[in-house]
Amino acid sequence: MLSPAPLNNDLARGPAGASGHWVQTRDGVRLRLGAWRNGAKGTVLIFPGRTEYIEKYGGAATALAHAGYTSLAIDWRGQGLSDRLLSNRLIGHVHRFSDYQQDVQTLLTAAETLDLPKPYFLMAHSMGGCIGLRSLMQGLPVQAVSFSAPMWGILFHPPAKRVLAWGLSSLLHPFKLAEMRAPGTSVGSHLQEISFEENQLSCDPQMFEIMQLNIRDFPDCALGGPSLRWLNEALREMRALHRRRAPRHPALCFVGGLETIVDPRRIEQRMAHWPGAQLKVVPQAKHEFMMERPEIRENFYRETIAHFERHHPSA
Template sequence: MSAAATPVEAPFHADVAEAPGGVHCRWLTAADGVRIRAAFWRAGEKGTVLLFPGRTEYIEKYGPAAGEFRRRGFAMATIDWRGQGLADRLLPDRMTGHVGRFRDYQHDVAALLTEARAERLPEPFFLVAHSMGGAIGLRALHEHLPVRAAAFSAPMWGIRIHPGLRPAAWALSTLSRPAGFGHSYAPGTSPLSYVAEAPYDDNVLTTDPDMYAFMQRQLGAHPELALGGPSLHWLNEALRECLSLRRLRAPTYPCLTALGSRERIVDTGPVHRVMAKWLGGKLDLIEGAEHEVMMETPAIRTHFYDAAAALFDRNR
């Protein structure tokens, strides 16, 4: 799979990104014609981090991450996945998180990789993948993504659903496809953005009030970046992909996976099971952390970035 069109300049909201200078932001066209947005920070003598964001996320959210990796000697490339950020939204209701097939995200991976090489980002490449990006990233590793090592943050290798409701989630999301209501929001979700609407107290993302305020400022200034709940179709695709990934043998790449002790979004059981079988893999359980390790307190953020950089240094 390869990009289908010459990239052109795309907007980057530097006013809210808290990112280092020198960013190049591009529109890319994936092989199936979907327009996505990608950003590249070239400076870094040790190689390039390919950062795969989670569901609802967007490039500017990882401006601080670009600075963290630059300080550790790495360039960075990241992306707005199809259906979120400023990439093409896939339903008339642009607040619905949606994808045709979960494997379609691999078209976006291919376009990002092609442009990273066209931008002459330094090699070798390394993967950092958060939440939904962790599922996309694990699939990409199985399809031989050309990276030397991978670091995951709360990877979505399972979706947290109450055990008593899991059969209903499977049944409803599966029936939504032939019945024609797959575009509807998954139960318990709505067009509202979680970060824009939920107060800091007892939020499920971070224990750092400053980082939560950072995310809220971004969506307040640029509401076009926001995304609401997933469609039933997306939910069914995600459930199927997670099940498929768990049935595969762990890849052979050196790997670090960080998981907060207070994780409440992804299903932690599959993370433990996948990492238990990953030769050369390490599961780092971070006491007190919520879902977003890279948006956590300064000490937790530093711990993750230092650990990821050390892994990459050992595998350059």
């Protein structure tokens, strides 16, 4: 069952045709979906990253609409306006990483219920790239996928923190203490705690300011650091995915030469063993391709749409 949900399209700077929807997963979590019904060529499923929310993808929806595609985005469980899973709503949490696949199935059911145009395509950023890779391996019915800085590995600074992260999160994994925020992560929204010069997301000061203003104006979507449980589940999932063969879907992947959040080496390894896949390394980009300088994000949209067009059934 779908019911109307808020979607701030002015903040999103998205195209007309926006609608928000509440849906419920099989395990009883209420999720928010956002649709921009703007084209009949097909529907692009948008899998956001950790801490993100639907409105952040209004620019992507606009670019896709200009090319004739409808968009459907999701607030994952534990973030955006979807149900938060802990009493401290600023801690990003998931009980099992596989729970995100319930969110994916709920999204697909909603796409059918809304009668959104087929075929489907996938655009996945950061954590959404980790969730998306698992979904593809499980037969996600999309024609092609475009990844932006997928989270197939996490960089730790300094690298010795990796051992601590694995050890502490594994030790506490079975216990209530695993719901604590991971040490060294932000209490509130990281965007509100850093300057442009410190940021690891974008080289574009205007887009960085927009991200900060959006959280200020839409505080219900703010999210801080992850729980130890989320961290351990994410590390386990990335390790498990690394050991599996690539899916058959045509894939395009972007990673920045200035990337410091996800592990470019893991991305290169995955893409090197994905038949027919393309990896685009953009030297002057950070983590957020869709929030980067105009020429970088426009090129990302242009190449993504061209990739979808090449693998459209009508091509």
